[in-house]
Amino acid sequence: MRRPLTLAAAAMLGALVLPGVASADPAATPSDSALDPALLERTMDALVDVGVPSVVAEARDGDETWAGAAGDRDPWTGIDTRPTDLVRIGSVTKTMVSTVVLQLVEEGKLELTDTVQELLPGTVPYTEPITVTQLLNHTSGIPDYFLKVYPSLLEGSYEDIQTERWRYYTPQRLVSKATADPLYFTPGSQFSYSNTNYYLAGMIIEELTGTSWERQVKTRVFAPAGMSDTQLPQYSPFILGPHPRAYFVSGVEDPERYDTTEFAPNQLWAAGVAVSDMADVNRLFAALSDGTLLSPESLATMRDLSPQSEGSYGLGLQAIPVGGCDPIPEDIAYGHTGGTFGYSTMSFHSPDGDRQFSFTMTLDDQAAPSQEVAVALGNLLNAGLCSVDTTGVSTMSATDPFDGVMLDRWARQD
Secondary structure, eight states: OEEEOOHHHHHHTTOEEOTTOSOOOTTSEEOSSSSOHHHHHHHHHHHHHTTOSEEEEEEEETTEEEEEEEEBSOTTTOOBOOTTOOEEOTTHHHHHHHHHHHHHHHTTSOOTTOBHHHHSTTSSOOOSOOBHHHHHTTOSOOOOTHHHHOGGGGGTOOHHHHHHTTOOOOHHHHHHHHHTSOOSSSTTSSOOOOTHHHHHHHHHHHHHHSSOHHHHHIIIIIHHHTOTTOBOOSSOSSOSSSOOOOEEEEOSSSOEEEEOOOOOGGGTHHHHOOEEOHHHHHHHHHHHHTTSSSOHHHHHHHTOOOGGGTSOBOSSOEEEEOTTOTTOTTSEEEEEEEEETTEEEEEEEOTTSSEEEEEEESEEESSOOOHHHHHHHHHHHHHHHHOEEOTTTOOOOSSSHHHHOEEOOEEEOO
16 A cells, blocks of 8 residues: 655755745735845744744845854754754755766766666666666655655654664665665656665765766866865764754654754755755755756756756756746746754755755654644745745645645555
8 A cells, every 4th residue: 555754854855846936816915126135034934933943044036145043053052053053964965966966968978878787787686777867857666765864754663763863874775675676667758856866876976987976976066066064974073163953743643753963864864964054055056057067958858847846856956836926037946955853955946056045954753744844935936936924824734735746656565
């Protein structure tokens, strides 16, 4: 049978899609300026007011930039969170890895139609050909190792995170755990978000270049994009630099919060290990849009949204419709979400990179966000992407969070 993951588990895997961020509701109030700092600060503070420990955010419109933060880094110290604080950005890492793969394609070192079996002989037990494209757009059918490490999440329990998040795994070990199960479906026929896909993508980068995927990302992505504050931790469970604490919420009745700021980074590796600030996240997507990182042809390939994902996912890139959003007349924004044990990131951008918005909150609710948190999230997204004040007019609910968020991750059990 199939069972849907909880919102928190899906967010942790960076598998959220947010349809209809901006509403054409006539009650929504557009700002007269490109960015509305007062609206951004008010909607960000509102998240803290409804229980989110802290938020960091940055919005850009052309040459105009706003950065803000709300809440405390640590409730025990009372030190304010700052806009430049570092956070774990989870599956935004996938965009970096996909970028390197597409650069290698540009250099003639591989083709997107090449198969895992050709590039990494003996790594997966499947006879069905699985292409690089199918890894990057999550249509491979390969199971997610994450559910093997944290099976209690399927039952809404925090137990495995308490005990397992410190455990060290090699990439090969986690791929083996995942691929001990059969494929979910014939490769290319369906969409199922799986972190294992990006472990294999990282291994392909290392096989083709003879160096670590981390070095390739730092050289090929961070340096040209100017991402000087982004880290790819390999061994240390700690964030090296000022950062807010992050919390995981378990249980629907009498929920408890657990500080999950630290964990073994090798459990996320090329699927989601990056630590960054919001300025660097925006720099990443700006460098994609302006041709710094990819040719126009490669960027178009990255933005080729698969029908299997219902037009929501390309190659390491998510897309959301934003109808009625004046700063984004194309009615679509590209980016990625990400989450890691308490940090939840959303980063979306206009196709030309002129309008950008990225934020991270330090709360991951194992069940679903409260009605108040869901509404506050929607208001912040509308403020950041569209400069629209939807306070008091949002239709979001805790049972249908983020105004129709599609949780596209399904766990399959025999």
